[in-house]
Amino acid sequence: MSKTAEPKNAIEVTNLWKVFTSDARQIDFEDKQKLQELEDSDEDTVAVRDISFSVQKEEVFVVMGLSGSGKSTLIRCLLRLAEPSSGKININGWDVCNLDAEQLTEFRRKEAAMVFQHYGLLPHRNVLDNVAFGLKLQGIEKKERYERAMHWIERVGLTGFEHYYPAHLSGGMQQRVGIARALICNPPVLLMDEPFSGLDPLIRREMQDELVEIQDRVKTTIFFVTHDLDEGMRLGNRMAVMRKGRFVQVDTPDEILADPADEYVARFVQDKRTQIEKANKKKTTTSA
Amino acid sequence: MFPERWEYHVAEPINDLINWMLHTFQGLFDGISSTILTLLLFLNEVLTALPWWLYIVIVCVLAWVTTKSIITTIVLMTLPLVIGMFGLWELAVVTLSVILTAVIVSIVIGIPVGVLMAESNFIAGIVRPLLDLMQTMPSFVYLIPALMFFGLGRVPAVLATIIYSLPPVIRLTNLGLRQVSDDVQEAATSYGATRWQLLKEVRVPLAIPSILAGVNQTTMMALAMVVIASMIGGGGLGYEVLRSINRIDVGAGFEAGISVVILAVIIDRLTQGLAKRWEPPTV
Numbered sequence: 001m002s003k004t005a006e007p008k009n010a011i012e013v014t015n016l017w018k019v020f021t022s023d024a025r026q027i028d029f030e031d032k033q034k035l036q037e038l039e040d041s042d043e044d045t046v047a048v049r050d051i052s053f054s055v056q057k058e059e060v061f062v063v064m065g066l067s068g069s070g071k072s073t074l075i076r077c078l079l080r081l082a083e084p085s086s087g088k089i090n091i092n093g094w095d096v097c098n099l100d101a102e103q104l105t106e107f108r109r110k111e112a113a114m115v116f117q118h119y120g121l122l123p124h125r126n127v128l129d130n131v132a133f134g135l136k137l138q139g140i141e142k143k144e145r146y147e148r149a150m151h152w153i154e155r156v157g158l159t160g161f162e163h164y165y166p167a168h169l170s171g172g173m174q175q176r177v178g179i180a181r182a183l184i185c186n187p188p189v190l191l192m193d194e195p196f197s198g199l200d201p202l203i204r205r206e207m208q209d210e211l212v213e214i215q216d217r218v219k220t221t222i223f224f225v226t227h228d229l230d231e232g233m234r235l236g237n238r239m240a241v242m243r244k245g246r247f248v249q250v251d252t253p254d255e256i257l258a259d260p261a262d263e264y265v266a267r268f269v270q271d272k273r274t275q276i277e278k279a280n281k282k283k284t285t286t287s288a
Numbered sequence: 289m290f291p292e293r294w295e296y297h298v299a300e301p302i303n304d305l306i307n308w309m310l311h312t313f314q315g316l317f318d319g320i321s322s323t324i325l326t327l328l329l330f331l332n333e334v335l336t337a338l339p340w341w342l343y344i345v346i347v348c349v350l351a352w353v354t355t356k357s358i359i360t361t362i363v364l365m366t367l368p369l370v371i372g373m374f375g376l377w378e379l380a381v382v383t384l385s386v387i388l389t390a391v392i393v394s395i396v397i398g399i400p401v402g403v404l405m406a407e408s409n410f411i412a413g414i415v416r417p418l419l420d421l422m423q424t425m426p427s428f429v430y431l432i433p434a435l436m437f438f439g440l441g442r443v444p445a446v447l448a449t450i451i452y453s454l455p456p457v458i459r460l461t462n463l464g465l466r467q468v469s470d471d472v473q474e475a476a477t478s479y480g481a482t483r484w485q486l487l488k489e490v491r492v493p494l495a496i497p498s499i500l501a502g503v504n505q506t507t508m509m510a511l512a513m514v515v516i517a518s519m520i521g522g523g524g525l526g527y528e529v530l531r532s533i534n535r536i537d538v539g540a541g542f543e544a545g546i547s548v549v550i551l552a553v554i555i556d557r558l559t560q561g562l563a564k565r566w567e568p569p570t571v
Contacts, residue, residue, distance in 0.1 A: 081478055105480045105482055107480075108478060109479065109480030110480075113479065114475070116471065116475055116478075118471045120471045120476075120478075121475070122476075122489075122494075123568035124494055133479060133489075137476075137479055137481050137485055138480070165568065165569040168569065185479070
């Protein structure tokens with residue numbers, strides 16, 4: 001059995017590598033010289049380099065990085081939507097990298113659910129069936145499926161839209177469907193890949209608030225990927241800054257703001273700091 | 289001139305091969321033959337039993353349901369009357385049953401093959417040249433072996449029609465499945481869809497418009513074969529055209545030809561309308 005005793009952390013990743021190679025050859029990640037060749041090669045892309053981290057239960061862990069930093073690949077590795085090249089992933093006691101096809105299906109159904117940037121809704125199914133999709137895959141009866149789906153449709157504020165098709169909904173509403181579809185399975189781990197990036201600033205803000213509220217109630221572990229510093233700071237208990245496939249700094253948002261680990265992170269948080277300074281200055285001048 | 293001693297003929301071995309197949313697979317050919325014949329006779333019986341006005345009613349209802357356009361409906365329901373006026377109704381029904389048989393067999397074979405092609409690049413690599421061959425080989429070439437294997441009559445006519453009309457439904461099934469967006473497939477996979485569930489819940493439903501376009505094309509190709517198929521006993525409107533050619537009777541040929549076109553137009557519009565109804569809603 002690949003599921004071991006309940007661990008303390010919800011997600012534990014050790015020495016994870018993901019390399020997109022032009023051919024499917026085996027790579028020895030201990031061999032430093034080979035690794036260097038890999039880095040210099042034009043045909044191969046190293047998306048995730050030797051990443052290790054752990055996420056506690058009920059924690060909101062944010063990975064922030066610009067496009068091309070490998071953050072989307074990283075989140076896909078956790079569900080093996082992208083096959084990790086090397087390393088260990090442990091999610092709630094499941095040794096993710098060593099699951100066979102059947103176990104992998106069970107793991108995806110039970111242990112984690114994902115929300116996608118481009119929603120990934122089924123265009124030929126209405127909201128109700130989209131929300132109930134995960135339950136359908138598990139073979140749960142129609143009646144129970146729809147009851148639970150209606151409950152979640154109400155929770156995300158889409159009552160009255162059950163029979164609409166995704167194409168007839170706004171982006172924000174589509175993502176609400178995406179969130180309901182994920183949460184209906186009661187996943188111990190919720191993976192979110194830039195879920196609010198395609199939305200208007202106001203809607204984005206609203207959805208972030210709602211996510212915080214939902215998190216307070218369902219108490220699930222959230223692994224959240226974003227390219228938006230503000231979003232990361234608002235949502236994350238801890239935050240990792242990712243660059244070129246590496247975690248440059250992992251800390252609380254406040255620590256990262258106060259004490260950036262290197263110049264890259266410093267440049268990243270620069271705007272935010274100036275903003276805060278300006279606001280403070282204004283406050284002092286007006287009060288004086 | 290091309291040097292004579294370099295000549296090498298494959299005609300003789302091919303003839304031998306056909307003869308060998310004829311003896312060895314006699315039972316198989318008889319089986320195929322009787323299956324197709326049963327289906328054909330059944331369809332022919334049903335279609336002949338229907339009164340002429342019922343066809344008009346069916347066309348009318350289907351046209352209205354699929355297109356929701358009054359003009360299209362009226363035009364489509366008047367067209368069959370023209371065939372009746374020419375006195376070609378019975379022949380048109382025979383043609384319809386031959387085509388329907390060919391299309392049903394094509395769908396039964398074509399959709400699963402298309403799905404297999406989409407699931408495996410290896411199978412796709414094998415099937416694709418076969419499809420090219422089926423579409424480019426002049427139909428007269430396989431009329432002869434079809435005759436030898438199945439004798440003269442409607443069965444070889446149906447088989448020749450199938451060979452010619454099968455490729456589009458296979459190709460468009462394959463294409464439709466491969467065109468399903470990666471985002472949707474990835475999301476379904478992430479929720480623990482097995483390969484079969486992915487196919488059944490996501491890929492096939494989303495490929496249906498493309499598959500139906502393939503069925504439509506297959507039907508059109510089948511209609512295009514009716515004249516040629518009548519040479520080996522397909523009967524129906526095609527035979528009427530053939531007879532007119534032999535007698536240099538332009539007028540009769542025109543009447544029969546127009547009737548084939550009318551059949552094509554009606555079937556095309558109805559199946560296209562059906563395909564549109566299956567498209568997932570867009571903005």
